[in-house]
Amino acid sequence: MSDSVAQLGYLGFEVSDLEAWVLLCERVLGFEVARNEGGFSCRYDSYAQRLFFSEGPADDLIAVGWEVASPEELDGLVARLAEQGVETRAGSEVEARARRVTRLVSLRDPTGNPLELFVGPEQSQTPFVSRYSAGGFVAEEQGLGHVVVNTRDNREHERFYCDVLGLNVTDHIEFEAGKHHIDLTFLHANQRHHSVAFGGPLKKSIHHFGIQLADFDDLGRLVDRAARRGVKIATPMGRHPNDKMVTVYLESPSGFEIEIGWGGVTITEGWEPTTYDRLSLWGHWSGQA
Ligand SMILES: [Fe+2]
Known part of the structure; x- marks a missing residue:
């Protein structure tokens, strides 16, 4: 597809307990934290800012920032969104400054999740060196990581993210868990x-x-720091069958979770989507086993 998003560039949050988040981001996750008026931001690669937090009651996501490679591609995506009847709003200079990008537009996905498309992310003048995780984070052109968002209709979301924003299906996980039908869709924008x-x-x-x-040792040490700082493990270590990543889930101060991972596969040429019938190859026991 011609115009498409290149990577998950930033996430913005409104959180009620700012200090708990600063502690978590700085001392447990090992990010570089910069305070600003009304909040703080984090970096963990060459991008000047990957996460930003402002104080408020929502305790939720307020921005999912998708980087687009060029202003022309951004114009192309805005035109495609208009064709599909999706409203977009040009971000203000104040919003662009807060996100440390040159230009953005905001929109909602079919469920109403707050998305932003942007170009021109500021790069930091100094290399990122983690105080705690010597090996650093896997980010850069692969983006900040991943986000699992709310949806009322998986197929509608798949169509929107793939046909409009230009992501691709990686795979699905689908199985019955007691009375629950689990149906997860995973999409990629790069490797x-x-x-x-x-x-x-x-x-x-x-x-x-x-x-x-x-x-891998940095993952273990991060779990040690979480234990020392009283951050609860939401789901202990396990390995997912699709990305093969070894992960642990931490409880955040805002009622959602943070998954910390190591290893795993990247997207290769000729990738064919598959469907898996379980959530984990091993581990990820949540106590209901
Ligand atoms: Fe995840």
Whole structure:
């Protein structure tokens, strides 16, 4: 497809307990934190900002920023959105400055999740060096990680994200869990196995966002720091069958989760979507086993 998003570039959140989030981001996750008026931002690769937080009652996602390679491609996407009847709004200079990008447009996905398309992310003048995770994070052109968003209709979402924004289906996970039918869709925008996933209605716009460490020991050390700082493990270590990533889920102070992963597969030439019949190859026991 000609015009498409290149990567998941940033996530913005409104959170009620700013200080708990600063502690989590700085001391547990090992990001570089910069405070600003009304909130703070985090970086963990060459991008000046990957996550931003402002104080407020929502405790939810307020922006999912998708980077587009060029202003021309952004214009192409805005035109395609208009053809599909999706309203877009040009972001203000104040909004662009807060996101540290040159230009953005905002829109809603079919479920109402707050999306933004942007160009020109600011790059940091200094290389990222983690105080805690010597191996650093897997990000850069693969984007910040992934986000799992609310959806009322998986097929409608798949059509929107693929046919309009230009992502591609990576795979699905579908199985029966007691009385529940689990049906998850994973989409990629670049080499990262998935940049966005969805699997049904949620109370918030987000179920979790996921980040990836380059070094397995850094994952273990991060879990140690979470234990020392009283951050609860939502789901202990396990390996997903589709991306093959070893992950742990932490509880965030805002009622959604953060998945920390290591390893896993990347998208290769000629990738064919498959459907898996379980959520984990091993582990991820949540106590209901
Ligand atoms: Fe995930």
